[in-house]
Amino acid sequence: MAGLTISQVAGQVDLRPSAIRYYERIGILPAAQRSSGQRRYDETIMYRLAVIQRARLIGFSLEEIRRLFFGFRTNTPASKRWAELSRQKLAELKTLVEHIQTIQGLLRRQQNCRCTKLDQCGKVMFLKSCEQHAAKDNPQKKTRKS
Amino acid sequence: MAGLTISQVAGQVDLRPSAIRYYERIGILPAAQRSSGQRRYDETIMYRLAVIQRARLIGFSLEEIRRLFFGFRTNTPASKRWAELSRQKLAELKTLVEHIQTIQGLLRRQQNCRCTKLDQCGKVMFLKSCEQHAAKDNPQKKTRKS
DNA sequence: CTACAACTTAAAGCTGACTTTAACGCAAGC
DNA sequence: GCTTGCGTTAAAGTCAGCTTTAAGTTGTAG
Numbered sequence: 405m406a407g408l409t410i411s412q413v414a415g416q417v418d419l420r421p422s423a424i425r426y427y428e429r430i431g432i433l434p435a436a437q438r439s440s441g442q443r444r445y446d447e448t449i450m451y452r453l454a455v456i457q458r459a460r461l462i463g464f465s466l467e468e469i470r471r472l473f474f475g476f477r478t479n480t481p482a483s484k485r486w487a488e489l490s491r492q493k494l495a496e497l498k499t500l501v502e503h504i505q506t507i508q509g510l511l512r513r514q515q516n517c518r519c520t521k522l523d524q525c526g527k528v529m530f531l532k533s534c535e536q537h538a539a540k541d542n543p544q545k546k547t548r549k550s
Numbered sequence: 551m552a553g554l555t556i557s558q559v560a561g562q563v564d565l566r567p568s569a570i571r572y573y574e575r576i577g578i579l580p581a582a583q584r585s586s587g588q589r590r591y592d593e594t595i596m597y598r599l600a601v602i603q604r605a606r607l608i609g610f611s612l613e614e615i616r617r618l619f620f621g622f623r624t625n626t627p628a629s630k631r632w633a634e635l636s637r638q639k640l641a642e643l644k645t646l647v648e649h650i651q652t653i654q655g656l657l658r659r660q661q662n663c664r665c666t667k668l669d670q671c672g673k674v675m676f677l678k679s680c681e682q683h684a685a686k687d688n689p690q691k692k693t694r695k696s
Numbered sequence: 697c698t699a700c701a702a703c704t705t706a707a708a709g710c711t712g713a714c715t716t717t718a719a720c721g722c723a724a725g726c
Numbered sequence: 727g728c729t730t731g732c733g734t735t736a737a738a739g740t741c742a743g744c745t746t747t748a749a750g751t752t753g754t755a756g
Contacts, residue, residue, distance in 0.1 A: 417679075422715055440722065442733050451672025458675050462656045466713070473668065482665040490657045497650055497657075504643055510608045511636045511643075519628040522619065526597025529604050533563075557702075568745055586752065588703050612743070
């Protein structure tokens with residue numbers, strides 16, 4: 405009666421064994437006990453992996469997950485760790501959404517294109533970008549308000 | 551009097567020469583004329599690159615850009631090409647934003663965590679995910695409304 | 697003649713989060 | 727004792743979109 409094998413664990417949390425080995429290698433999982441060379445786990449590995457999975461799901465990179473586990477003083481409560489990382493990630497996501505909305509605006513404008521040839525669009529875009537470069541280089545002359 | 555060199559072109563559109571070579575290699579730019587082995591360009595390359603740059607800016611991959619140029623019958627107007635690709639990309643982005651909003655919800659809920667140890671969170675998450683697996687496997691019994 | 701800048705190519709490197717492959721070990725069942 | 731089916735490792739491969747490197751070519755200036 406010796407604990408779970410790597411593929412039993414992997415099956416439970418819907419990961420591949422290779423992912424678990426990878427997590428161990430990069431140090432976000434502790435080195436597992438071995439039984440004649442093979443990893444054996446108890447149930448606490450599930451809790452560790454559940455945290456990792458949840459963190460991945462909400463967009464944390466493995467580096468951020470490392471910070472979650474090891475980037476705080478030992479007695480820092482889990483709640484505070486989550487709060488700190490979540491705050492940062494929410495800010496990131498806010499920026500990301502704004503960025504996407506800008507892009508959506510550009511896309512909608514692009515849908516109004518009336519060009520026949522792509523080179524036509526290209527010429528307009530190129531000349532506009534030239535204007536902008538020029539405007540940046542001598543900002544005293546305003547280009548006419550569009 | 552022989553046209554622009556690759557770094558002159560690159561300078562104009564704010565790309566590195568290596569990027570232009572790369573675009574040529576993967577076939578989204580036509581093979582350039584050579585003058586004693588070196589690429590020489592006329593102004594139309596700027597239009598082509600302006601289209602590529604704009605398309606990259608609004609989130610198209612190089613594969614999508616290839617479709618923009620070559621994925622339509624020759625007489626398909628640029629406007630229709632843009633419209634088609636933009637429609638798809640807007641749909642993608644809509645899904646993406648929804649996804650991000652889901653994540654933001656999860657993050658905000660995570661901020662309410664009151665656990666001391668990460669393993670506590672993990673245990674809750676793990677047991678919840680077990681419930682869900684069970685519920686998926688025999689959906690006749692509802693888990694109590696949370 | 698030589699140095700130098702700018703070009704050329706193919707191939708390798710970068711990022712992150714893994715997966716795949718190759719070569720091997722170990723225990724159980726026949 | 728042999729096969730089957732797990733497990734192990736290190737190293738290489740994957741994706742995109744380039745950049746970097748190494749080694750070689752070309753044209754111009756001193």
